[in-house]
Amino acid sequence: MEATEAKFMGNGVEKPVSRDDLIHFIRSVVSSNETDPFYVLDMGAIRSLVKTWFHNLPMVQPFYAVKCNPNPAFLKEMAALGTGFDCASLAEIQTILSLGVSPDRIVFANTCKPESHIKYAAKVGVNLTTFDSKCELEKIKRWHPNCALLIRIKVPETSGATFKFGSKFGALPDEIVPLLRAAQEAKLQVNGVSFHIGSRASNFHAFEDAMQVAKTTFDTAARLGLPKMHVLNIGGGFTSGPKFTEASSAVKLALQKYFPNEPGNEGLKIMAEPGRFFANSSFTLAASIIGKRIRGGVREYWISDGVSGSMNFLKYDHDQMVCTPLRLTIKNPTCKTWNSTVFGPTCDAADIVLKDFELPELDVNDWLVFHNMGAYTSSRGNDFNGFKTSAIPTYFTNTN
Numbered sequence: 001m002e003a004t005e006a007k008f009m010g011n012g013v014e015k016p017v018s019r020d021d022l023i024h025f026i027r028s029v030v031s032s033n034e035t036d037p038f039y040v041l042d043m044g045a046i047r048s049l050v051k052t053w054f055h056n057l058p059m060v061q062p063f064y065a066v067k068c069n070p071n072p073a074f075l076k077e078m079a080a081l082g083t084g085f086d087c088a089s090l091a092e093i094q095t096i097l098s099l100g101v102s103p104d105r106i107v108f109a110n111t112c113k114p115e116s117h118i119k120y121a122a123k124v125g126v127n128l129t130t131f132d133s134k135c136e137l138e139k140i141k142r143w144h145p146n147c148a149l150l151i152r153i154k155v156p157e158t159s160g161a162t163f164k165f166g167s168k169f170g171a172l173p174d175e176i177v178p179l180l181r182a183a184q185e186a187k188l189q190v191n192g193v194s195f196h197i198g199s200r201a202s203n204f205h206a207f208e209d210a211m212q213v214a215k216t217t218f219d220t221a222a223r224l225g226l227p228k229m230h231v232l233n234i235g236g237g238f239t240s241g242p243k244f245t246e247a248s249s250a251v252k253l254a255l256q257k258y259f260p261n262e263p264g265n266e267g268l269k270i271m272a273e274p275g276r277f278f279a280n281s282s283f284t285l286a287a288s289i290i291g292k293r294i295r296g297g298v299r300e301y302w303i304s305d306g307v308s309g310s311m312n313f314l315k316y317d318h319d320q321m322v323c324t325p326l327r328l329t330i331k332n333p334t335c336k337t338w339n340s341t342v343f344g345p346t347c348d349a350a351d352i353v354l355k356d357f358e359l360p361e362l363d364v365n366d367w368l369v370f371h372n373m374g375a376y377t378s379s380r381g382n383d384f385n386g387f388k389t390s391a392i393p394t395y396f397t398n399t400n
């Protein structure tokens with residue numbers, strides 16, 4: 001990040017609440033007759049994550065990826081804490097501007113944008129976007145010729161990410177020169193490079209592989225006579241917890257290797273587009289048990305949220321569920337557990353939330369509490385069968 005380092009503007013409580021306190025809080029909500037699913041947003045967790053980011057990567061300005069979870073209270077807190085925002089559409093830009101965030105804190109990070117969205121970005125002064133095709137350059141030239149550009153490059157898929165982006169996004173190595181030339185001829189301003197190693201990455205050596213390609217792209221631009229590139233956008237792919245220490249060390253090492261802080265690189269702006277890192281552990285989901293069946297030795301339960309709702313990610317990703325049962329109905333509960341299946345509420349037979357999962361005996365009006373439910377949950381759900389993901393309420397904890 002330029003000469004000045006990014007700064008955390010935190011106040012209030014900067015600690016996540018403990019799981020026990022969270023369960024206690026949820027118990028108090030459900031005992032007031034709540035039966036629909038709901039989220040708990042831990043404000044202290046957000047503050048702690050933002051602080052951790054700036055502590056570990058002070059040279060990298062985070063632009064939170066709104067698509068990951070556009071919960072209004074969450075976005076408002078992120079805005080107050082000083083992050084920027086990665087918006088992928090007109091509607092996401094509108095949402096962020098409505099919080100009073102200035103347009104220069106937004107990157108329009110979608111490589112293929114409808115023309116009407118480009119026109120809107122020009123109108124409201126969102127002046128940084130990504131591209132990876134000539135067609136996109138032509139649209140930008142027509143509707144927003146003063147917009148600064150980042151060329152999105154495809155990087156080696158070495159991160160072990162659950163969600164890979166390379167088949168759709170990023171210029172291939174042999175497309176980089178023609179794209180940079182096309183931008184040059186159109187007198188468009190390519191300020192730098194953008195990449196994404198893949199979401200839910202596990203091997204952060206991938207940052208080094210990606211930055212090598214980014215550095216080659218910077219050098220190629222210089223060789224072609226483009227104005228000196230000065231923005232490096234390292235995308236998302238981060239998760240919170242111990243993995244973040246690993247990831248941030250890998251980023252720092254890779255920066256040191258390819259973009260060292262030395263003469264020639266002064267003025268380099270480094271930015272990132274983390275989504276999952278900030279959203280995942282900030283949200284907890286509570287879903288009530290709405291039905292039960294016993295088949296052989298297996299307990300089968302239906303709950304009030306599922307794969308068409310908050311748990312759409314289960315279609316791609318099975319090892320993310322951390323679940324605490326909250327028993328309100330069973331008299332004299334024992335510790336014995338049963339092999340259990342948990343279904344979502346819809347008529348879709350594939351709406352299965354948990355299978356071969358050990359749970360204690362539960363009944364209708366007990367609850368399951370799902371932790372780490374902020375990333376690509378409510379934002380990816382739909383309202384199939386009238387179970388309205390879009391209307392799931394959010395309670396807050398730790399707001400002072």
Ligand code: PLP
Pocket residue numbers: 065068086109110196198199200235236237238273274275276277
């Ligand atoms: N930036 C772009 C362009 C993306 O497509 C995504 C995820 O889809 C992100 C950032 C956020 O990635 P993550 O949630 O892995 O940090």
